[in-house]
Amino acid sequence: MKFKRLGIGLSLTLLILALIGAQHLHREKLPPGDPDNGGLTTPEGFETLVVADSTGLARHIVVNGNGDIYIKLRYFGKGQGGGTVALRDTNGDGKADIMRNFGSYQDHSSLANGITIRNGYLYYSSSLAVYRSKLIPGQLLPDEKTELILKDDHEHGAHWHITKPMAFDDQGNMFVPFGAPSDACQDMVNSPGGKPGSPGVDPCPELEKHGGIWKFSADKPNQTQSDGTLYATGLRSIVGMRWNPADKNLYAVVHGRDNLHRLFPELFTSWQSAVLPAEEFVKVTQGTHVGWPYYYFDQMKGKKMLNPEYGGDGKKEGEGAKYQKPLFGFPGHWAPNDVLFYQGNQFPARYKNGAFIAFHGSTNRAPYPQAGYFVCFVPFKDGKPTGNWEVFADGFAGVDPIINVSDAKFRPMGLAEGPDGSLYITDSRKGKVWRMMFKGDRNAFGNKQLAAMEQHKQLAHIRTPDEVADNLDVKTTELGQRVYNTYCTPCHQRNGLGDGSRFPPLGGSEWVTGNKKRLIEVVAKGLEGPIQVAGKPYNDLMPKHDFLKPEEMAQVLTYIRKSFGNDADAISVSDIQRVLGTK
Incomplete structure (x- = not known):
């Protein structure tokens, strides 16, 4: 009986040692992590x-x-x-x-x-x-x-x-x-x-x-x-x-x-x-x-x-x-x-x-x-x-x-x-x-x-932000920038560079610095379907912003045409009214 128990104990010990050895061998096979x-x-x-x-x-x-x-x-x-x-x-x-x-x-x-x-x-x-x-x-x-x-097989365009x-x-x-x-x-x-x-x-x-x-x-x-x-x-x-x-x-x-x-x-x-x-x-x-x-x-x-x-x-x-x-x-x-x-x-x-x-x-x-x-x-x-x-x-x-x-x-x-x-x-x-x-x-x-x-x-990218202390617009006074920060930054970001995939950049964009009429219509009427911006394809939905007052639209479009490295002339309220037929 003693020999039988000894045999069982020895078997269990050998099994445990084998498992430990297998685990050690398994870890040795893992490559080293990078120094950083x-x-x-x-x-x-x-x-x-x-x-x-x-x-x-x-x-x-x-x-x-x-x-x-x-x-x-x-x-x-x-x-x-x-x-x-x-x-x-x-x-x-x-x-x-x-x-x-x-x-x-x-x-x-x-x-x-x-x-x-x-x-x-x-x-x-x-x-x-x-x-x-x-x-x-x-x-x-x-x-x-x-x-x-x-x-x-659905019919849809720039479906989000x-x-x-x-x-x-x-x-x-x-x-x-x-x-x-x-x-x-x-x-x-x-x-x-x-x-x-x-x-x-x-x-x-x-x-x-x-x-x-x-x-x-x-x-x-x-x-x-x-x-x-x-x-x-x-x-x-x-x-x-x-x-x-x-x-x-x-x-x-x-x-x-x-x-x-x-x-x-x-x-x-x-x-x-x-x-x-x-x-x-x-x-x-x-x-x-x-x-x-x-x-x-x-x-x-x-x-x-x-x-x-x-x-x-x-x-x-x-x-x-x-x-x-x-x-x-x-x-x-x-x-x-x-x-x-x-x-x-x-x-x-x-x-x-x-x-x-x-x-x-x-x-x-x-x-x-x-x-x-x-x-x-x-x-x-x-x-x-x-x-x-x-x-x-x-x-x-x-x-x-x-x-x-x-x-x-x-x-x-x-x-x-x-x-x-x-x-x-x-x-x-x-x-x-x-x-x-x-x-x-x-x-x-x-x-x-x-x-x-x-x-x-x-850390700031994980914790809930403080409603006042973390508000980046507290010191923003320019109307065009405030309108931009409210309605445009969710897609195009504060720096005008977009998100790198779905939403195009405004800096260096021919859509921003080019034809005024096209830019005004894009903002007022929205845009759907594939486009090219600075040689890169995009296909997402630009919502209508026809709820903006002519003054707000003129200010925000002027802001983006003169920001993010752009240097185009201003857009006036008269430009907005002429394009939209409200003058």
């Missing part, structure tokens, strides 16, 4: 290296079982050689030494996002379609044959939220969102983008084909929206969405509406418009209704509030309680663009099954500094958070406060988990890719490391 930690701040025990720094305007990312990396780029072509890029590390140092572009397909629309691997296929999307290509074992690039899985990220369950289903174009279902035909006081349409016709998630077959080719079924609704815009294998449910991070102060200045201050409404982290099940366009979530009140287009004033709850509340309501305009549930064992145990969220960062918080631009972590168990959200990785922007989006060095975008449990993060500005690895003591990781990152919540 990739320029980022992470909890103690983590190391970061830059895998690549110039892939193109990187969006979502996926890592294959052999370590090959695939990234969806924002644009097809335009000097990038294809809408998708593949990376391979051939010598084990963690740095990509092979980079190949691919993806020749008919839809060249600009705002591309989703990419994932399923059953030996690489799925990737553009604004209007989901494709897949067969992965070939041992080969970096997939089969040249491209299969169209889903086509957005038509990107097609996708998620897959374990039953052969594919989930794809169809975003809505407006803030709160305003009349987009007669008032593109909405104008101050525009009511919302009730019932909202956009919810018939937009503002929700549809379920499709993951393998059936040439589907359109009519081949799918509506899975969830009341979701204005989704860029990040993921199936959680731990509890077998779909989750999404939802962009809230914009322009509370611009459209309803008598009801909402510029501060309220900067921090509201919440960006929502939601669990999505069959029949979920999150409330858009009728309601938004106020993270400070913890309630769904009636949108002003439907009679709300920031205080009315209406029937908001009947709509699903988020798991977390993050401050407004942080732009959550990806979510990932961590499945690996490399990180400390507390990260297992938790959610990482990448905040791309705001563009429209003026007159307050921009916010977001970091990656957070939400501890998670049994389908719900087990604690408050945490700052996991910061330093992407490289500056604090962030006054203009173009001031930010990098913007975190996509998330992926590698086969060894490393976390990968993409940057949408220059195409940098980071890999985060844990090299510390998993058992000793805890409050000390978390407390150090908690201090980042006091």
Whole structure:
């Protein structure tokens, strides 16, 4: 009996030593982090290296079982050689030494996002379609044959939220969102983008084909929206969405509406418009209704509030309680663009099954500094958070406060988990890719490391701004600049450089310094459809600003024609009246 017990004890000891040895060997295989930690701040025990720094305007990312990396780029072509890029590390140092572009397909629309691997296929999307290509074992690039899985066959022009990220369950289903174009279902035909006081349409016709998630077959080719079924609704815009294998449910991070102060200045201050409404982290099940366009979530009140287009004033709850509340309501305009549930064992145990969220960062918080631009972590168990959200990785922007989006060095975008449990993060500005690895003591990781990152919540790009002290317009006296800061900076930024992707720069723009008549008409009547600015393509919606008084329009147009490096002559009230036929 003693020998038997001794044998069992010896076996257990050998098993433990083998596991420790395997873990040690596994960590030895991880490449070293960069001396500067990739320029980022992470909890103690983590190391970061830059895998690549110039892939193109990187969006979502996926890592294959052999370590090959695939990234969806924002644009097809335009000097990038294809809408998708593949990376391979051939010598084990963690740095990509092979980079190949691919993806020749008919839809060249600009705002591309989703990419994932399923059953030996690489799925990737553009604004209007989901494709897949067969992965070939041992080969970096997939089969040249491209299969169209889903086509957005709607009639729409510069639709604001038509990107097609996708998620897959374990039953052969594919989930794809169809975003809505407006803030709160305003009349987009007669008032593109909405104008101050525009009511919302009730019932909202956009919810018939937009503002929700549809379920499709993951393998059936040439589907359109009519081949799918509506899975969830009341979701204005989704860029990040993921199936959680731990509890077998779909989750999404939802962009809230914009322009509370611009459209309803008598009801909402510029501060309220900067921090509201919440960006929502939601669990999505069959029949979920999150409330858009009728309601938004106020993270400070913890309630769904009636949108002003439907009679709300920031205080009315209406029937908001009947709509699903988020798991977390993050401050407004942080732009959550990806979510990932961590499945690996490399990180400390507390990260297992938790959610990482990448905040791309705001563009429209003026007159307050921009916010977001970091990656957070939400501890998670049994389908719900087990604690408050945490700052996991910061330093992407490289500056604090962030006054203009173009001031930010990098913007975190996509998330992926590698086969060894490393976390990968993409940057949408220059195409940098980071890999985060844990090299510390998993058992000793805890409050000390978390407390150090908690201090980042006091930085200007994360904390809630002070309504007076952080207002950048307090000392602005020029009328043209004040009008510009109120109505133009959400897209074109305080420095006139735009956001680097969706919204064009005003500095050096032929549209600004050129023909006066064209410029006045663009501001007064709006603009929709593809254009070129300084040789770069843009295709988004410029709302009408016909609500501006002739004096305000003349002042703001004169301001932009003489600012941001421009030196064109002034525009007068008479010019405005002549062009618009009001003189």
